[in-house]
Amino acid sequence: xxxxxxxxxxxxxxxxxxxxxxxxxxxxxxxxxxxxxxxxxxxxxxxxxxxxxxxxxxxxxxxxxxxxxxxxxxxxxxxxxxxxxxxxxxxxxxxxxxxxxxxxxxxxxxxxxxxxxxxxxxxxxxxxxxxxxxxxxxxxxxxxxxxxxxxxxxxxxxxxxxxxxxxxxxxxxxxxxxxxxxxxxxxxxxxxxxxxxxxxxxxxxxxxxxxxxxxxxxxxxxxxxxxxxxxxxxxxxxxxxxxxxxxxxxxxxxxxxxxxxxxxxxxxxx
Amino acid sequence: xxxxxxxxxxxxxxxxxxxxxxxxxxxxxxxxxxxxxxxxxxxxxxxxxxxxxxxxxxxxxxxxxxxxxxxxxxxxxxxxxxxxxxxxxxxxxxxxxxxxxxxxxxxxxxxxxxxxxxxxxxxxxxxxxxxxxxxxxxxxxxxxxxxxxxxxxxxxxxxxxxxxxxxxxxxxxxxxxxxxxxxxxxxxxxxxxxxxxxxxxxxxxxxxxxxxxxxxxxxxxxxxxxxxxxxxxxxxxxxxxxxxxxxxxxxxxxxxxxxxxxxxxxxxxxxxxxxxxxxxxxxxxx
Numbered sequence: 001x002x003x004x005x006x007x008x009x010x011x012x013x014x015x016x017x018x019x020x021x022x023x024x025x026x027x028x029x030x031x032x033x034x035x036x037x038x039x040x041x042x043x044x045x046x047x048x049x050x051x052x053x054x055x056x057x058x059x060x061x062x063x064x065x066x067x068x069x070x071x072x073x074x075x076x077x078x079x080x081x082x083x084x085x086x087x088x089x090x091x092x093x094x095x096x097x098x099x100x101x102x103x104x105x106x107x108x109x110x111x112x113x114x115x116x117x118x119x120x121x122x123x124x125x126x127x128x129x130x131x132x133x134x135x136x137x138x139x140x141x142x143x144x145x146x147x148x149x150x151x152x153x154x155x156x157x158x159x160x161x162x163x164x165x166x167x168x169x170x171x172x173x174x175x176x177x178x179x180x181x182x183x184x185x186x187x188x189x190x191x192x193x194x195x196x197x198x199x200x201x202x203x204x205x206x207x208x209x210x211x212x213x214x215x216x217x218x219x220x221x222x223x224x225x226x227x228x229x230x231x232x233x234x235x236x237x238x239x240x241x242x243x244x245x246x247x248x249x250x251x252x253x254x255x256x257x258x259x260x261x262x263x264x265x266x267x268x269x270x
Numbered sequence: 271x272x273x274x275x276x277x278x279x280x281x282x283x284x285x286x287x288x289x290x291x292x293x294x295x296x297x298x299x300x301x302x303x304x305x306x307x308x309x310x311x312x313x314x315x316x317x318x319x320x321x322x323x324x325x326x327x328x329x330x331x332x333x334x335x336x337x338x339x340x341x342x343x344x345x346x347x348x349x350x351x352x353x354x355x356x357x358x359x360x361x362x363x364x365x366x367x368x369x370x371x372x373x374x375x376x377x378x379x380x381x382x383x384x385x386x387x388x389x390x391x392x393x394x395x396x397x398x399x400x401x402x403x404x405x406x407x408x409x410x411x412x413x414x415x416x417x418x419x420x421x422x423x424x425x426x427x428x429x430x431x432x433x434x435x436x437x438x439x440x441x442x443x444x445x446x447x448x449x450x451x452x453x454x455x456x457x458x459x460x461x462x463x464x465x466x467x468x469x470x471x472x473x474x475x476x477x478x479x480x481x482x483x484x485x486x487x488x489x490x491x492x493x494x495x496x497x498x499x500x501x502x503x504x505x506x507x508x509x510x511x512x513x514x515x516x517x518x519x520x521x522x523x524x525x526x527x528x529x530x531x532x533x534x535x536x537x538x539x540x541x542x543x544x545x546x547x548x549x550x551x552x553x554x555x556x
Contacts (some may be wrong), residue, residue, distance in 0.1 A: 027373055132373060165374040168416045214369050221370035224330050224362040225383040225430065236381035236394045 004212035017059040018129045021245045022138025025126050028252045035259045036115050039056045052118055061128050069124040077116050084109035087245045136161045142240050154230030160217050177206050273438055274329060276304035280337035281324050287537030288332050298324040298527050300493035311464045313481035316475045316490035317515045322474045326442045330362040343437060358387055360438045361431030367423035376426055377411040383434040397517050401432035405459045425459050426484025438470040478519045482540040521545050
């Protein structure tokens with residue numbers, strides 16, 4: 001049961017968005033998040049909506065799939081919206097006992113809900129259309145300039161991709177140790193919280209020991225295959241910008257400019 | 271000079287206490303001499319703790335000799351600048367299939383070695399394809415290693431070493447964690463590389479059945495090379511092998527027992543067919 005876990009939620013499909021360079025997608029996501037928190041006015045909201053749904057449509061990922069991601073943060077969204085609704089001072093339109101709903105409250109609650117929804121949808125497009133490995137590659141390449149100031153960019157990226165590779169193996173191992181300890185009479189289910197946490201010790205200790213042993217083995221296997229850090233290394237799948245990547249950069253920049261223009265010239269009514 | 275040559279090779283594991291004082295030393299390799307010719311299929315046998323894995327790690331420059339010397343393709347492994355060329359010449363496959371696969375896609379893992387030694391992108395692809403084909407795993411190239419069986423994972427590991435185009439591959443108990451089918455797959459792959467591509471293979475194992483087809487068998491015990499010869503020569507000395515806590519293939523034991531009880535059977539029988547033939551012959555004479 002545990003081994004069915006898939007990390008990230010990559011949705012394989014054949015679309016332009018899937019084929020884009022991961023760096024473009026990282027950049028676009030960043031710009032999109034910035035735009036969500038600086039837009040003002042209905043016009044800007046319309047621009048953001050059209051952009052978002054346009055991208056969703058081109059990504060060929062079913063909308064149903066995206067909404068799944070929203071369910072997880074539903075509670076957070078409701079709480080945020082309620083706080084905004086009741087606690088924003090301003091012109092009251094409805095009051096009951098100590099609760100008071102203001103006109104400003106309604107608009108800021110609605111705005112917050114929209115922002116959070118768009119944020120989740122927007123970022124999930126990235127994780128749905130990019131494999132974890134592409135993402136790591138993209139991060140490595142995008143952060144390459146940081147290597148000049150002594151940040152071990154290559155090592156960080158290598159660690160991330162190895163961690164991704166070993167998650168399913170360690171999950172399987174946890175499953176095995178759990179069963180082995182249960183066969184020896186360990187009890188992971190009953191008791192209060194403190195007791196449950198304590199019962200994790202016989203699970204965690206062997207898991208850590210085995211993880212360190214694996215790390216040692218893996219390091220040796222990597223050395224045996226001539227690994228000696230990032231210098232002098234070539235890439236089997238190098239990242240290269242294509243025409244569509246440049247197009248995407250232009251499109252995303254255009255989008256940000258449009259949002260900023262709307263903010264300056266059409267800030268009505270927010 | 272052979273592709274691998276060891277002369278009076280000694281390795282000591284030194285245990286130190288917290289202050290760095292020597293607590294105890296144990297000798298894992300005790301004046302080992304070895305000479306492997308290019309293209310040979312060598313099997314190294316030995317009980318746990320006989321020093322066979324330590325020897326393997328020297329061939330790949332993962333360990334440096336305490337005394338004596340070892341040359342791989344004419345390069346002295348104790349020279350610092352030879353470490354990478356040596357690792358490229360003598361590839362190594364380890365015991366645990368999970369702990370030596372680095373990438374989460376089969377083809378990317380095979381490409382890891384060539385990436386490290388700076389092969390241009392186009393050639394990496396070509397090498398990856400060739401190596402996967404050589405071990406019969408080409409159709410799994412886009413799979414995740416987690417979905418493969420143990421034998422398949424070990425074949426991917428062999429392909430990963432092959433992609434660096436080594437002259438020699440050291441397999442350190444590659445079948446210890448596999449089921450009988452996986453064991454056969456891995457051995458077949460190793461043998462094919464030896465026959466078709468002329469790669470020197472050094473197979474370290476404690477399964478007797480795996481060594482009967484080797485060109486030469488080396489038996490190690492307590493860090494020393496104690497027996498050397500063709501499989502037939504080695505397995506004709508059943509008593510001696512038992513002394514080194516090694517098993518002998520069942521066929522060989524049966525042949526030995528039959529001979530002792532008076533049947534005219536030659537010494538050092540390795541295959542079942544061979545024994546059947548020998549028994550038939552013996553029966554005809556009587």
